[in-house]
Amino acid sequence: MHCRKATRLLSEAMDRPLSLGERAALYYHLGLCRHCRQFSRQVQFMREATRRLRQRLDQDTDESH
Amino acid sequence: MALLQLHDEARADDVVQDVMAAALTASHDGHSSLRTWLGGILKHKIVDLIRRESRFVTLAADDNDEIPENAWDDLFDDRGHWSQGPLSWRQPDEALTDRQFQQIFDLCCERLPRRHAQLFMMREVMDMAIDDICKQLEVSATNCSVILYRARMSLRLCLEQNWFATGGSR
DSSP states (O other): OOHHHHHHHHHHTTTSOOOHHHHHHHHHHHHHOHHHHHHHHHHHHHHHHHHHHHHHHHHHHHHHO | OHHHHHSOHHHHHHHHHHHHHHHHHSOSSHHHHHHHHHHHHHHTTOHHHHHHTTOOOOOOOOTTOOOOGGGGGGGBOTTSOBSSOOOOOOOHHHHHTOHHHHHHHHHHHHHSOHHHHHHHHHHHTSOOOHHHHHHHHTOOHHHHHHHHHHHHHHHHHHHHHHTGGGTTOO
C-alpha cells in the first residue's frame, strides 16, 4: 500500500467500518510510515474541531434567543 | 427535537421549508449561505427531523465546485508516497480552544467548494450516517466518500498552511 491509498482509507475509516483486509493492510502501513500516522492524528483532530464548531454554533443561537 | 420544541408538526414543517429556502436563495455568495443554512438547521434543532424524513436540498454547484483530482499531486511522489509529509501539529489541544485558531478553522471550512462543504458538514457537524447523506443528496456511495476525502485533504492543508506552519500565532 502506498501513502495516497492509506490517506484515502484513513478518511473512509471516519465514515464506515473498514473490512478486515483493509484494516490489516492499513495498520501494516501505519506501522512503517510516520507521515501517515501523523495524517491519521490530523484527521481525528479535524473531527474534534468540527465538534467544537457545532458547540460554538449552538452557543451562538442560544445567545440570540 | 424540532417537534418537541415547536409543539406542532405543521410549524416544524414551516421551519424546515424556511431553512431550505434560505439555503437556496442566498445564492451568489455561496460560502456565507452555507453558514446561514447550517446555523438555521442547528438553531431550529431540526437535524432530527431531517434525518427522519428525507428532505434535503442539494446546494447548486457553482463554477468552483470541484477540487481537481490532481490537487495534491505535489504532496505525493510518482509512487504515491508522501513527498511533503504532514507537519507535526504542535499543541493541537490548545488550538481547539484558541479563538484565532477557530477563526482560521471556520475560514478553511468556508473555503471548501459548496457541495464539499455541505457534505462535510452533514457528516461531521450534524453527525449523519454516510448512507443517509448519500441517499438524501442522491450521490453514489463512491462519490460521497471521494467528496469527503477531498474535503478532508483540503481542510487539512488549509489548517497546516494557515495555522500550524506559522507556529499557531498571527
